[in-house]
Amino acid sequence: MNRKISYRTKWQDEILRYFREISNGHVTASDVYEYFRGEGYTIGMTTVYRQLDNLVSLGKLNKYNIETGCPACYEYIEQDNNENNTICFHCKCENCGKLIHIHCNELKEIQKHFIDFHDFFLDSKRTVFYGVCSDCRQKEVTDID
């Protein structure tokens, strides 16, 4: 689809630096664009999309989709090789819309089940788990719609 970027350019470095600086997970292409525009730099949406896709190909960023119509989200992948890192995955509350980052190694068990029984390697980074969060479940008990 996209021509792979072969040069190392200013924007590749700058965008990667931006992701390393912010700890916050879900960043959209627009966020990146607005940030650099806000800083006074001239950057085009085209460049943002191309560099983001490129950084995904390089394994520096992870891309995941919350919902159709909503912009795709990107997050920085920590580059250390520590095996003991907890696995991070995303949960989206269907009720309040909140996006929750959960760190939990139990997901390895889930991955194992997918491999053993369905011969499917689950990509936990890309998958967004939909459901109802703690707060909203408590409200459901008392609220009547």
Add this chain to the structure above:
Amino acid sequence: MNRKISYRTKWQDEILRYFREISNGHVTASDVYEYFRGEGYTIGMTTVYRQLDNLVSLGKLNKYNIETGCPACYEYIEQDNNENNTICFHCKCENCGKLIHIHCNELKEIQKHFIDFHDFFLDSKRTVFYGVCSDCRQKEVTDID
């Protein structure tokens, strides 16, 4: 967001009938539109989207998103109350793009983990599990990119 549909109309019945007739899972708004246009009926995209959303609210259809930019998918929810029904969920192969329907009750265990440890009720119908399917994993062994 959308005004709820309060009347029972021709299109509500027709669209639901269409979903009941086709066994195939992933149907987009365009598919519904094209189907009825192909049959010679005059239906607007607006009506399709409004009725689909409405049928989702009524619990008749399930809506799930494969990817940003790609149209949302809808599927009919079997209305029988049989507790022994296996749970169905969707796996999308990141490599070949194939969408796999998996029936497996082990998902209840996964749901239990989410509830017990993260206080999060996993909506398996809505969640699309990304990963690499059996066929593509076998190819990975031999292929060199």
Add this chain to the structure above:
DNA sequence: TTGCGTGCAAAGGTTTTGCATGGCA
């Protein structure tokens, strides 16, 4: 110098909104 990345403008595809009309209750 060659070719690729960039920015702008425009197009593409999906979904939503405004409004006049027609159908349901």
Add this chain to the structure above:
DNA sequence: TGCCATGCAAAACCTTTGCACGCAA
């Protein structure tokens, strides 16, 4: 009859593409 669903057109939104210019190698 009153109100709501419908269809059309247009807009909104996210993302990609075409093209000329400028920068990296």
